[in-house]
Amino acid sequence: MKVTDLSLGYGERRIIHHVDLDIPAGALTVIVGPNGSGKSTLLRGMARLLRPATGAVHLNGTDIADLGHGALARQLALLPQAPATPAGLSVGDLVARGRFPHRSWYQRWSERDEEVVRRALSQVDLIDRADEPVTELSGGQRQRAWIAMVLAQDTEHLLLDEPTTFLDLAHAVDVMTLARSVAHDSGRTVICVLHDLTLAARFADHLVVVSQGRIAAAGAPKDVLTPEELDDVFGLSAHVIDVDGAPAVVPVRRA
Template identity: 50%
Template sequence: MLLAENIQVGYGSKIVIQELNLTIAPGQITTFIGANGCGKSTLLRTLARLLKPTAGTVLLDGRDIFKRSTREVAKQLALLPQTPYAPPEVTVRQLVRLGRYPHGRWLGGWSDRDEQAVQEALAAMKLTDLADQPVDTLSGGQRQRAWIAMTLAQETDLLLLDEPTTYLDLSHQLDILDILRELNRRHHKTIVMVLHDLNLAARYSDVMVAVHQGTVYTQGKPEKVMTPETIRAIFDVECVVIPDPVAGTPLCIPIATRNHEVGEDAGRTQEPAQARHALELAR
């Protein structure tokens, strides 16, 4: 279990997260949503032990994560940052092998278990045929699968991902999210991620956490969090929420920003009066 207790996090004198409490339940997919700059990525980095809170604490299985060694934490928790970087000419196999670093032994060298973990991770991500290809020659979706394979080789029960679908087209977004759901359902991985697409977040999450102004505005099942009231509060957008005709999860249809006025933006597809009328009809 991963637990944040009354944490405050900042960069220099700027406080980004304040008095935030959060429990990540084991065995579920939890997704952070919220406006740009609200603290989603900062929260994820704090949970991953990359940022130390100025107040409060983060507990991993009941122990202060910042009082444990990096290697020890890395055996339980893996992080895929927003824009991971691999040096040129590093192959997929070499990248995935890096996931075994926390399990290294001073004198033991590369073990059969290390090799098996790498092969299993490559197979799980359908990368066996690309194992000797440089990472920087892959497509965006293949590259993301290579990074996920590295975290799988790390063999942790907890996987944190910061915007894993950024820069991917719709097909590759669905591919990555399907993989993450399979890792959760079949391999019992606890997954915590940041997503900007609200409808995909609702479709693929067990729990959604709406972050607003550095704290948790609300959290719970998608149908509890994805409401017009919550979207209005954290994004300042009027919307209609209907059942997704495919998944049955909440589907957000944005109408207009609440502060938009006639003539402010000629590129809008709807003027405020039309947006308000549509909103009233939906209600």
């Protein structure tokens, strides 16, 4: 995925300003930044939920504006923040919805569809809960069910907007471990928006810092998360220490 001169906003209000960004294939990219910096707006633009004021987003060399809805849905899946679960929907039915872009209205449910759904449920360790209502799952299990749905969409690109919101640290680690394994084991390109800097640095292959609608830094976490960058972007005085090869942020005070 390649973002070129991308500007986005809502009405007359511009949020993202002339962003250029290369997303590495087959890796986990995490986008971080202060509240209101434009992280989720950038992700929405990359998913074609917002029309660019300038620039474009390209998938494998094709401007996503030139793709039909079905063609885009077969290449890119988006999990928004805190999706609402319809009442009475089972885990299996939710995940099966990920197969819609691959099926015409006249096509019956196929062995291929069944195989992909079962694999997605297995990846998130919910195969034994397929017949249970989604509403009866814990918060972490419910989030894994939604991730299974986008996995069942079987796309090359997965966009996850704050997938660890409302999860405790243990469940957040589970979700990010899954996101990284999807990228590394299947060669998919996974892009997440996160708030937790240490969690982002622990799991990201590629870290992007957004500040005031622009890219402040991008690269390997150890090169991006520096005390100077934290001071400049987040207004945070912090120590950055190495923990098992990944940077961890220890906040001291507001700069």
